[in-house]
Amino acid sequence: MNERTGARSQTISKVMIMVMIGRIRLWIIAASVVSLAALSAVSWLSYRNTKELIAANQRLAQAHKLIEDLAALHVLLDDAESSCRDYALSGRTESLKPYEASLAQLDTTMQVLRRDLAADPNRSRQLQELEPVIKARLEAMKELVQARTTSGLEAAVRVLQSDRGKRLTDEIRHGISIVQTEERNDLLSRERESRERARSTILAVGVTCLLGIVLLLTASLVIVRLNRQSERDHEALQNAEGIQRTILNSAAYSMISTDKAGLILTVNAATERWLQYRGAELAGSSILRLHDAAELQSRGVQLTRAMGMPVGGDYQALVTKAGYGVADDLECTYVRKDGTRFPVSLSVTALRTGGNDLAGYLMIATDLSEQRAIEKMKDEFVSIVSHELRTPLTSIKGALGLLVGGVTGPLPPKAGEMAQIALSNSDRLSRLVDDILDLQRIESGRITMDKRLCDVAALMKESSESVRLVAEGEGVTIEVSPCAGSINADQERIVQALVNLLGNAIKFSPRGDRIEFAAERTDRSVMFRVEDNGRGIPKDKLETIFERFQQVDASDAREKGGTGLGLAIVRSIVQQHNGRVWAESELSRGSKFYIQLPLESDSMTTE
Amino acid sequence: MPRTLLVIDDDRDIRQVAKTSLELVGGFQVLVADSGQRGLAIAREARPDAIILDLMMPDLDGRKTLAQLKQTPETAPIPVIMLTAKVQANRQELVGQGAVGVLVKPFDPMQLPDQVCEILGWGSSGKDKNRSDAAEE
Numbered sequence: 001m002n003e004r005t006g007a008r009s010q011t012i013s014k015v016m017i018m019v020m021i022g023r024i025r026l027w028i029i030a031a032s033v034v035s036l037a038a039l040s041a042v043s044w045l046s047y048r049n050t051k052e053l054i055a056a057n058q059r060l061a062q063a064h065k066l067i068e069d070l071a072a073l074h075v076l077l078d079d080a081e082s083s084c085r086d087y088a089l090s091g092r093t094e095s096l097k098p099y100e101a102s103l104a105q106l107d108t109t110m111q112v113l114r115r116d117l118a119a120d121p122n123r124s125r126q127l128q129e130l131e132p133v134i135k136a137r138l139e140a141m142k143e144l145v146q147a148r149t150t151s152g153l154e155a156a157v158r159v160l161q162s163d164r165g166k167r168l169t170d171e172i173r174h175g176i177s178i179v180q181t182e183e184r185n186d187l188l189s190r191e192r193e194s195r196e197r198a199r200s201t202i203l204a205v206g207v208t209c210l211l212g213i214v215l216l217l218t219a220s221l222v223i224v225r226l227n228r229q230s231e232r233d234h235e236a237l238q239n240a241e242g243i244q245r246t247i248l249n250s251a252a253y254s255m256i257s258t259d260k261a262g263l264i265l266t267v268n269a270a271t272e273r274w275l276q277y278r279g280a281e282l283a284g285s286s287i288l289r290l291h292d293a294a295e296l297q298s299r300g301v302q303l304t305r306a307m308g309m310p311v312g313g314d315y316q317a318l319v320t321k322a323g324y325g326v327a328d329d330l331e332c333t334y335v336r337k338d339g340t341r342f343p344v345s346l347s348v349t350a351l352r353t354g355g356n357d358l359a360g361y362l363m364i365a366t367d368l369s370e371q372r373a374i375e376k377m378k379d380e381f382v383s384i385v386s387h388e389l390r391t392p393l394t395s396i397k398g399a400l401g402l403l404v405g406g407v408t409g410p411l412p413p414k415a416g417e418m419a420q421i422a423l424s425n426s427d428r429l430s431r432l433v434d435d436i437l438d439l440q441r442i443e444s445g446r447i448t449m450d451k452r453l454c455d456v457a458a459l460m461k462e463s464s465e466s467v468r469l470v471a472e473g474e475g476v477t478i479e480v481s482p483c484a485g486s487i488n489a490d491q492e493r494i495v496q497a498l499v500n501l502l503g504n505a506i507k508f509s510p511r512g513d514r515i516e517f518a519a520e521r522t523d524r525s526v527m528f529r530v531e532d533n534g535r536g537i538p539k540d541k542l543e544t545i546f547e548r549f550q551q552v553d554a555s556d557a558r559e560k561g562g563t564g565l566g567l568a569i570v571r572s573i574v575q576q577h578n579g580r581v582w583a584e585s586e587l588s589r590g591s592k593f594y595i596q597l598p599l600e601s602d603s604m605t606t607e
Numbered sequence: 608m609p610r611t612l613l614v615i616d617d618d619r620d621i622r623q624v625a626k627t628s629l630e631l632v633g634g635f636q637v638l639v640a641d642s643g644q645r646g647l648a649i650a651r652e653a654r655p656d657a658i659i660l661d662l663m664m665p666d667l668d669g670r671k672t673l674a675q676l677k678q679t680p681e682t683a684p685i686p687v688i689m690l691t692a693k694v695q696a697n698r699q700e701l702v703g704q705g706a707v708g709v710l711v712k713p714f715d716p717m718q719l720p721d722q723v724c725e726i727l728g729w730g731s732s733g734k735d736k737n738r739s740d741a742a743e744e
Contacts, residue, residue: 387663390692391618394713398624401716407631430713 035215042208049201056194063187066116066123070176070183073109076102077137077172081165084141088148088156096145103138110134123179130175137168254334254344254365257351260358262287262315274367276337287315287363292333292341299330319361322348334365343368375444386437393433397426428563435565439548442493442572449490449576456519456526457482459491463498464517467506475511478502481518487526487597489577494597497570497581501530501593504566508534508591525579525596533590542583546571570595611636611653612723615646615672616661616690624716625659625690633720643667647675650682657727659710662691662701670704677705688726690714 083099086092110131117123144165148156159165248255249269257265264282272279275290282289288296293313300313303320311320321328328348333341344365351359400423402408404416411419441447460482471478487494498517505515509532516531537545537552544550549564567581574581579597612635616622619641626637638653640646644667650658658676662669669689676682686707698709708726710719724730 387692390712391621395618395620395624397713398621398628398716402624402627402631405632405717407627407716426713 032219035211035219038211038215039208042204042211046201046204046208049197049204053194053197053201056190056197060187060190060194062116063183063190066113067180067183067187069109069113069116070180073106073113073134074173074176076106076109077134077169080106080138080141081169084144085160088144088153088160091148091153099141099145106134106138123183126175126179130172130179133168133171133175137165137172140165140168252366254363254367256282256287256290256363256365257360258287258315258319258363259360262319262361265360271365274336274342275334287318290334291318292335295332299332318346318348318363319350322350322361323358325350331368343372379440379444382437382440386433389433390430393426393430397423397430400426432563432565435563435569439565439569439572442569442576449493451488451490451577453486454489454491454494456485456487456521459487459489459494459498460517460519460528462491463495463502466495466499467502470503471506471515474506474509476506476509476513476515478515478517481516483519483521483526485521485526485599487577487599489597490573493573494577497573497595498528498530500566500570501528501595504562504593505530505532505534505591507562508532510534521599523599525599528595528597529592531590531592536587536589537583537585537591538587539585542585545583546581609634609636610656610729611638613638613640613646613650613653613655613658615640615643615658615664615669617641617664618661621661621712625714625719628716628719629723632717633723635720643669643672643675646672647679647682650676650685651679654681655685657707657723658685658687659690659723660687660706662689670701673701673704673706686727688723 080099080102083095083097083102086095087099113127114124117127140159144156144159147159251268251270253268254271254274255268256271257267259265264285264287267277267279267282271277271282275282296315296317297313300311300317303311303317307320311317318328330346330348332344332346334344335341345368347364349362349364351362353359400419403411403419404423460480464478464480467478502515502517509515513533516529518529518531520527520529541550541552545552546567548568551562551564571581574595574597577597579595581593581595583591583593585591612629614622614625614629614637616625616639622639622641626639629635629637638649638655640649643664646658646660647667649655660669660672660676664672667675669691673687673689676685676687687705689701689706689709690712691701691709692712701709710722710726714722
């Protein structure tokens with residue numbers, strides 16, 4: 001298993017869990033805020049109730065005290081009165097003691113009452129109204145005592161009989177009783193209020209507790225559910241990751257992801273197998289470790305020229321094109337841990353985040369070793385076969401040539417004719433072998449195009465010169481109209497391609513006709529044109545004539561001496577120069593063949 | 608005396624065709640050898656004016672034979688023309704190894720003597736001039 005990939009996916013799952021935890025947290029925070037708000041509201045209510053309850057209780061206590069004080073006042077006055085009476089009747093001075101004691105206490109009691117009632121204007125007024133009556137009553141008592149002391153029993157009785165004392169006492173009793181009654185009523189209503197407040201406080205506290213419990217239960221439920229969900233998600237994520245990892249590791253491709261600086265992030269199992277490194281060894285190291293330095297250097301130079309901007313001969317040479325969003329498929333060499341090399345077809349893609357920011361690169365490589373081995377085998381096979389064919393052909397052609405040439409003595413006319421047929425067909429066979437071998441080698445890229453700057457006019461001159469004799473033999477003239485300019489090309493091969501086109505044009509031109517061989521320069525390319533006035537090519541064959549052994553007419557091979565490979569070779573050569581070849585034609589009006597090649601191009605070979 | 612050429616080729620028929628062409632069309636005197644080893648021996652003994660050497664031969668192939676010819680003092684001055692299938696050889700490379708030129712198989716037997724003379728700078732084939740005073744040392 002791939003450690004690096006594992007670590008990577010672990011990181012991803014960690015992130016997902018964090019996200020889920022974040023979601024749970026949000027829930028909990030929301031629930032907590034709501035419950036906290038509810039709890040504080042209810043708590044505030046109970047606090048206020050309790051505070052008011054305490055205040056109400058204080059007031060209740062005050063009311064009770066007031067009632068008691070008033071009763072005490074009443075008792076004091078009663079005591080003083082009865083003491084005075086006793087004295088008036090008995091004349092004994094000790095009978096006056098309770099009176100004196102009461103008088104002494106009365107002042108204090110009155111002061112206390114005045115102070116306690118100061119806060120209540122209504123009660124203060126009532127007390128103030130009562131005070132002169134009390135004073136008058138005390139005056140009356142004093143008069144009684146003086147009358148007894150100075151004037152004796154009879155005077156005292158007179159005072160007693162005057163009834164003034166009784167009136168005052170009734171008045172006082174009435175006043176006190178009013179205050180007491182009012183206070184009692186007040187007290188009752190306050191007590192009722194208190195009870196209600198206490199009840200509502202109890203209710204509030206109860207509701208608070210209930211709410212708390214409900215919230216707690218809800219929160220627990222939410223947490224449990226979210227946990228379960230996150231477990232399920234995590235599991236699904238792990239499954240998906242497992243599948244992804246399996247796909248990556250089963251792929252018959254080497255997949256390497258790097259960051260922007262070309263440092264390796266992850267590799268799949270095929271990479272580990274092919275390159276003999278463990279993923280952990282590669283992680284964090286430069287991608288350059290797996291490449292051939294010289295190869296990247298030369299690719300950097302090529303890209304610098306092709307893109308018109310400096311491209312470094314390091315990992316830049318690998319990623320620059322991909323970085324511009326251009327699909328970059330290249331063939332290059334991977335270097336194993338032990339230093340051995342193998343060819344790969346490498347596809348580099350830029351990895352971009354959702355925000356289209358460049359995150360790194362993905363390099364997918366296919367091992368070309370086997371393909372190359374097969375190509376080599378095929379190449380060798382074709383070489384051997386062609387050699388084996390060529391050897392007997394040399395003898396046949398040579399022997400026939402000597403026969404037909406009359407070197408071995410004159411032949412009878414019929415025999416000469418037959419020998420001529422044999423000779424021309426052995427020629428054709430030998431051209432076929434040459435062409436097959438040529439095509440094979442060009443297509444397999446075994447022949448490296450030897451590209452140099454070639455003058456267009458010179459190429460055309462050389463091409464037309466080499467077919468001049470044939471053209472003269474066929475009575476066909478070639479009109480050459482070159483253009484100025486140079487192309488970066490393998491001169492021999494381009495001449496071969498042009499000669500092929502000219503040869504075809506000659507073959508299909510009627511005697512005495514004229515072939516136009518022209519070149520035109522466009523912005524970035526040179527376009528060669530070979531135009532004849534021959535029989536033309538049907539529309540449906542304009543494409544296929546560039547395939548192997550696809551001639552317009554099956555009899556052409558025999559009659560025109562072609563191998564059926566000429567145009568396929570032309571196309572291969574042109575493709576190796578990053579050019580294009582195509583044909584235009586009108587039946588029985590003639591054909592135009594075009595070869596377009598990049599002007600002074602940097603046309604790279606795949607090799 | 609006509610000029611002497613040595614043809615070294617492992618294929619009997621090709622040897623025969625080449626010999627016939629060079630003798631009857633070119634008017635040369637032709638020696639033949641069927642292997643590199645035998646070719647070396649004949650070259651040392653007969654000292655031909657030029658050697659036509661096949662590239663692909665079993666055992667001692669054309670390249671090795673060429674190298675030995677050039678290393679042997681007696682044969683080193685003899686010009687050697689390589690005979691090869693068209694695309695298998697690099698003309699430049701063979702010339703670098705001491706060959707004076709390359710002939711391509713299959714050859715036209717009527718043209719072969721002229722091609723040989725052209726490569727060797729002999730002006731024309733032996734039949735016409737038949738001079739024995741040129742090129743040998």
